[in-house]
Amino acid sequence: MRPRKCAGPHFRAEPLAVLPADTTAAVAAQYDPHPYRKQAGKQVKEPPVHRFDVETLTAGRWRNGGGxxxxxVSRPAGTEEFGWRASVADIDRDGPFSAFPGVDRTFTLLAGDGVRLACPAFDRxxxxxxxxxAFSGEHAPDAQLPAGACRVLNIMVRRGRWTAHVHRVADPVESPLGHAGVLYVLRGRWQAGTDRRVLTSGQGLWWDSADNAPTGAVGPLSPDAAALWADVAPVR
Structure with a gap:
């Protein structure tokens, strides 16, 4: 099946779990977790994706103290000027965002009661x-919290080099060859690869464009499963 082409206690992620053997068999028919893809009549081993748990990532405070x-992930690694970047922001109080000229941004609410982004160009x-x-990084909207702190996923791409499209998904994710991406679990259980480790809320994985993420290898394991998939593509 193809998909559409300051943390507080309430943000706490569930621990990694191990999928029972009988459950693995039950979902095996839904997607193919095999780590090999046939290319030109031969099998090529695909590099592993990179896992993360938000609660283990280092939190850096904003200069204005608002979050x-x-x-x-930030790619290319080790450079000040990123090509594309993914981060999770905890917004504690009202305040202005910084401008990022030449960058396109996509914000997605992960937890909390919402945030209003307001500037002369939009009020959302x-x-x-x-x-x-999605909005242009030239804009530096004010963030207003109507009902307390919230958490958001922030995808940024360098305009003219990369594009990003973020989707909420509940079906197996198929990443096109040559694309980078991020998958963030909103709820339920997901599995990637053959190690049988399960991803739960607040956990996820990312892959670079050179990683050739396995087609169909990221799939849901529970009826309530939902995730965010950021498809990051190089500009040809």
């Missing part, structure tokens, strides 16, 4: 978990 950022209330909102 903290936990970086998931993000109140539904998993609903992405």
């Amino acid at each position: 903290a950022t936990r970086e998931v 209330l993000l109140a539904r978990v998993g609903e992405p909102f």
